[in-house]
């Protein structure tokens with residue numbers, strides 16, 4: 482059962498709080514927006530929607546804000562973070578490519594709850610989706626579930642199985658699905674990625690396969706996952722190590738267009754005040 486967030490309770494940050502939609506954006510303003518986003522992303526539920534009220538959305542501004550977040554750390558200040566940028570839209574050629582788990586983004590299909598880049602040694606912790614053109618028929622809604630909320634719903638024996646560093650996502654490497662405690666609970670999960678690794682001779686015991694099937698059932702029935710339609714100019718921003726995301730299906734000819742950004746933002750995983758390093 483998915484709950485629909487009402488507009489009142491959605492974690493949102495309005496750009497207008499910082500600057501008028503057409504107003505000048507100074508470095509100081511960008512720094513303030515970045516600092517506020519970091520503060521919000523570090524706290525539960527570790528995701529939010531940035532409302533720009535721009536149509537079309539100013540992608541350079543989004544990149545600027547994300548770059549600032551990526552630099553907001555003693556180890557990264559002054560260095561340009563590598564930001565991966567991808568257009569997400571139905572693309573039958575791309576989605577026909579065999580073997581690539583990422584091709585699912587370009588199908589019109591629903592995407593189950595997952596972590597982006599779950600096969601990477603360290604998945605990027607900052608993932609953002611900027612909505613340019615929603616599906617006019619209401620398809621392609623976003624779905625979010627935080628690891629902390631998920632763990633509340635799971636039985637303790639399943640949680641301890643998921644904490645074992647035994648799950649294959651790629652090649653020989655094995656990772657836990659859940660790690661860290663309390664405030665620092667992190668998740669790495671993409672069933673398609675695990676199935677793809679298992680198809681390449683990786684081995685998983687029956688007990689662990691059953692644990693994954695049980696997890697899938699909890700994910701599908703979660704009372705705490707939330708689903709909402711991003712509007713043009715809205716940007717869903719999340720800590721990809723602390724929340725899972727997915728989307729509902731859309732028509733095969735949907736003109737939906739969103740822009741995906743991924744980067745590593747060390748500031749999100751540290752207990753320090755960012756304002757000092759970007760002022």
Ligand SMILES: O=C(O)CCC(=O)C(=O)O
Nearest residue numbers: 569586592597727728741
């Ligand atoms: O289309 C969406 O809303 C999400 C796509 C997605 O999860 C991805 O491309 O990683």
Ligand SMILES: [Fe+2]
Nearest residue numbers: 595596597726
């Ligand atoms: Fe994704």
